[in-house]
Amino acid sequence: MFLKAITHFFAKKGLASHEADTRAAISRYEREKEASEFRINERMVNFRERLQSHADKRDEDLKKYVDELNEFIAITAEMQPSIHKLYDQMFLAFDAWGKVKLTQQDLDIERSKRNLLQEEINLFKDALAALELMAQNEDKKHWHDRVESQPLGLDNKAIKKELKTVGRWQANQERELADQRKRIESAIRQNGMKLGQCRKNIKDLTDQLWPLKEELKRNRDQVRETYFGLCDHWKSAKNSVDSMYAGQCDELYYVEEVCVMKETPLKVLFSWLSSSKEEVPIKLTTPKGWGTKSELKESCDLFKADLDELFENKKKYQNELNHYSDRIKEARSTEDYSTFDQDKTHRSIAFNNKKETQDQIGIVKPKKDQLSLYLFKIRKMTGWLQDIHPQVHLNRMYNMCKEMQEEGEEMYQRSCGLKVTQPKNKGRQS
Known part of the structure; x- marks a missing residue:
């Protein structure tokens, strides 16, 4: 009996401790949920302010670029609304991701609470089964039946007193077992109610989550559609820049x-x-x-090759001219005129060749220089376009997400799903 009492005591104490730990864990989940919601909302507010500031600076930079480019290419101006639209849609996608993230977090917490409550209920049921088993012990039942069927034949006041004491103790034990049974059953009912509410919350959150995921998918698809449309605008603008002198410089062909x-x-x-x-x-x-960037470069390279050859020829003719001039001077000083006439003829040929070569340089070099200037302007315009390449905006947004959010990379990938890479041609360094 004494061992059973000790067992009852420790079982009761263990259940009370576990129940307290369960309540503490649920409270901790609730506190973590509130703290997490506060952090995420605070980050989203800061992110929104940072995004607005970045958008204002972006509009200012875009206006400057458009003013510089608009003299040569009007299509660039069409990119500004598309870029503004891209930023707006990306922010909507980020906002939708935040809602999905918070709802998913609430759902995970409710699922953890559900599992914890279910384990608690199972533990209480096991304790109730053990209590019932203890109350229905075969040895106790056998002893009770024996006492009932074979009462003591002695009529002694001391024995009767002890029997009454034992009876009262047995009654107290039975009442205590009944009270313990009621407490466990009450705890099972309370946890069952909490479990039912938890399951209802899970269902409600699941019902809320799917529309939010659909909204996130729509926003992501809109971002991708706008981005690829913007890429088409940018390619059209770049093609226009590459062809800005087409049909206007036939003399440089x-x-x-x-x-x-x-x-x-x-x-x-x-x-x-x-x-x-x-x-x-x-x-x-x-x-x-004729006159695209690649065609201009091809002509420029050909003119440069001719110009290099002309300069080599000019140097060769100058050396010949110097050589025969020196021979003529030497003949006059030595009065040896045996090759004088031939040297004068060769000097005249070298002089004429040099003059003809110089004239050809005068024709080729301006064309090559003009082609180089056109190519420089095209490259300068291309550099400006590279600064507003759609990929540049994605890279900036991706970096901002990583700076502002611990889950910034996840937020970007879930909200946009566009690969972050560096453009092939780097623009001007800021």
């Missing part, structure tokens, strides 16, 4: 003269510089719409 020899009509010689008297030059016409 690198033309090779096709020369047909009189003696050999089937033979074709190429020379853009000049043709011999025995050749019939045929000029090739400039292709219609």
